[in-house]
Amino acid sequence: MIEINLAQRVVVVTGASGTIGSGIAKRFEEAGAQVVMHHHRGTPPTPSGNSMTVQADLTSTKGPAQVIEAALARYGRVDAVINNAAIQPLAGLLDMTDEQWDSMIDTNVTACHRMSQAFAHHIVGAKSEGSIVNIASIEGIAPVAGHGHYGVSKAALITHTKVAALEFGAFGIRVNSVSPGLIARTDIDKEWPEGVARWMEKAPLGRLGTPRDVADACVFLCSDMARWITGTNLVVDGGVSARPTW
Ligand SMILES: NC(=O)c1ccc[n+]([C@@H]2O[C@H](COP(=O)([O-])OP(=O)(O)OC[C@H]3O[C@@H](n4cnc5c(N)ncnc54)[C@H](OP(=O)(O)O)[C@@H]3O)[C@@H](O)[C@H]2O)c1
Structure with missing residues (x-):
């Protein structure tokens, strides 16, 4: 097993109270980073070492910047942001309300944009270097009805x-x-059960993913091993989307 050492790095993980976010936060701690565990209504993992928690509604205009400010107040630097917080409700297009649409875009797109912008302002001002990882989904490439x-x-x-890779590079x-x-x-x-069964039929590696599978990819992308990787979308799905679609 290759060990990546992120000692001295400060990493903001949004949605650290969720299934995948808590796994990402703990994995960055394991790699030696000081983790800013963001949460909204839920409870993040108990920070170990010099990590901290911060609460914010990321759909409020100032929420993302406040998370960066809280991290800077504590550590004086931020080296990476993992935009993980999101919502995933079901709704068909025909009957979708404006509220359902707006809530999705506000949480899953606009909040990530504002967080990346606030982080980039910090890095530019500090003349430092940094890394952003956005947690997307295979549904961003192959959408699902409903x-x-x-x-x-x-x-x-x-x-x-x-776009951010082009502009921030x-x-x-x-x-x-x-x-x-x-x-x-x-x-x-x-x-x-039917979703899990469908997944298992299509999964070359024969299992669902774990938060750690996602977290390892994030740690790699924030490490110096990924120093020449930017603007890419790393699919972590055990090979399911390699299947022919017809
Ligand atoms: N689970 C999957 O199979 C899967 C697959 C592909 C991609 N993903 C992506 O992976 C990421 C994590 O998914 P998950 O399954 O771990 O989701 P989850 O358990 O539902 O966690 C979602 C997180 O987002 C936070 N959040 C939601 N609305 C927020 C708001 N307005 N302001 C601030 N924080 C907010 C929640 O905070 P609180 O709980 O504190 O309120 C929670 O920490 C998401 O980007 C998701 O789209 C998940």
């Missing part, structure tokens, strides 16, 4: 990743996205 606004939001995030900021496939959570096989 989940269209989510797929649109993740497609937008993949494109935002590329000159300032020493790398920007990448990670697109997970279906990630296991407690009782998913009881709550959604």
Whole structure:
């Protein structure tokens, strides 16, 4: 196992109270980073070492900048941001309300844009270097009926990743996205047996993903091993999207 050492790095993880976000936060701690564990209504993991938690509604205009400010107040630097927080409700296009559409775009796209912007302002001002990882989804590439606004939001995030990589590269900021496939959570096989069964039929590696599968990709992308990687979308789905679509 290759060990990546991120000692002295400060990493903001949004949505650290969620299934994947808590795994990402703990994995960065394991790599030696000081982690700013953002949460909204839920409870993030208990920070170890010199990590901290910060609460914010990222859909409020100032929420993302406040998270960066809280990190700077504590550590004086931020080296990486993982834009992981998101919502994933179901709704068909025909009957979708404006509120459902707006809430999806506000949370999954606009909040990530503002967070990346606030982080980039810090890096440019500090003449430092940094890394952004946006957690997208394979649904941003291959959308699912009944989940269209989510797929649109993740497609937008993949494109935002590329544009930010183009614009921020000159300032020493790398920007990448990670697109997970279906990630296991407690009782998913009881709550959604047909979804799990469908996934297993198509999965070359024969299992669902884990938060750690996603977290390892994030740690790699924030490390010096990924120093020449920017503007890419790393699919972490056990090979499911390699299948022919016809
Ligand atoms: N689970 C999967 O199979 C899967 C697959 C592909 C991609 N993804 C992506 O992976 C990421 C994490 O997914 P997950 O399954 O771990 O989701 P989750 O358990 O539902 O966690 C979502 C997180 O987003 C936060 N959040 C939601 N609305 C927010 C707001 N307005 N302001 C601030 N924070 C907010 C939540 O905070 P609180 O709980 O504190 O309120 C929570 O920490 C998402 O980007 C998702 O789209 C997931």
